[in-house]
Amino acid sequence: MSLIRETFREITIYDWILFAALTLFSISGSFLVKGLASTGDTATVEVNGKLLYRLSLTEDRTVEVQGPIGVTRIEVRQGRIRIADSPCPNKLCVRQGWTERGAIICLPNRVVVTIGGGATGEVDAISG
C-alpha cells in the first residue's frame, strides 16, 4: 500500500524526537517509581477513603468489605495479598493478582489496598 508508506514517510523528524523524548521520559519514570513502591508486612484496606483494616501479611486471612457497588473480597496468603473477587465491571483489580508491593486500587468500588505504611491517619476526604 503506497498510501501507508507515504503516510509513514510524512512523520516528521520532530514527531520522532517527541516520540523518543516521551518514551525515554516514561521509561525512566517507571524505574523512578519502582523505588517508591512501598513494601512491608502489613497492608491497609480502605473504602471510600476510610481505613477499615490493617492486615498482617504474615497471617493468612480473607476479609470482605462493602463498597458503593458491592462486596470486595481480599485475600492474604503467604506474605502476599490480592483482591479475589470484586463487583466492578472490568475487574482490573482482580486481574492484578497477587501483590507484595505497592497498591491495588479498585476505582469503581472505591477500594484501595496499600502495602506497607499506607494510611497513617491523614486520610483525605473523598469527594464526588
Add this chain to the structure above:
Amino acid sequence: MQSQDRLRIAILAAYAIGLHGLERMIPAPLPWMRFGFANIITLTALILYGLRVAMTITLIRVLIVSLLTGSFLGPGFVLSLGGGVASTLIMSGAYSLFSALFSPVGISLIGSMAHNLTQLTLAYLLFVRRMEAILFITPIILLLGIITGMINGMASGLLLKKLGEEGASPRTETAMDREP
C-alpha cells in the same frame, strides 16, 4: 453554525461512537490499556474543520457512549469527559502553534499525553487521593498512550490522505473557524 457543519458533526460523531464501541469489544491486552480509536476522528475533524467541530464531536461521543453503557455521571464518565475535552483543546493548541513541525502523529502523541495526564489528575483529585498509587501507574499508562497515540496518529494521517485523494473539501474559511 451552518447546516454543512451540522452534517459533518453528525457523521463524524457517529463514526467516533462506532469506533468507541468497536474498541470496547476488543479485549485489552493489558488491563489499563485503552486504544482511544475515537481520537482518530477527533484529530481528523480538528485538522479538517477546526476546534469547534472536533469539540462538539468529542462531547457528543462521551455523552452518547455514557448513556449507552449506563455510566453517565459515574467515575468513568467524569474521566472520559475530562480526558476528551483536555486532549481536544491541547491538540487544537498544538496544531495551531506547531503544525509546521508535527504531522498528525506528533499532534496525536501530544493529545494522548494530555488525555492520560488529565485522567490521572482527575482520578487523584476525585477518587483515589493516594499520590504514590497514582505515581506508580503513571509511567505505564503514559507508555501505552505513546504506542496508541502513534497508531492513532498514523491512522489519522492515512485518513486525511485518503480524504484528500477523494477530494473531500478541506478546511475552508467559514464563520465557524473564528472562535467567538
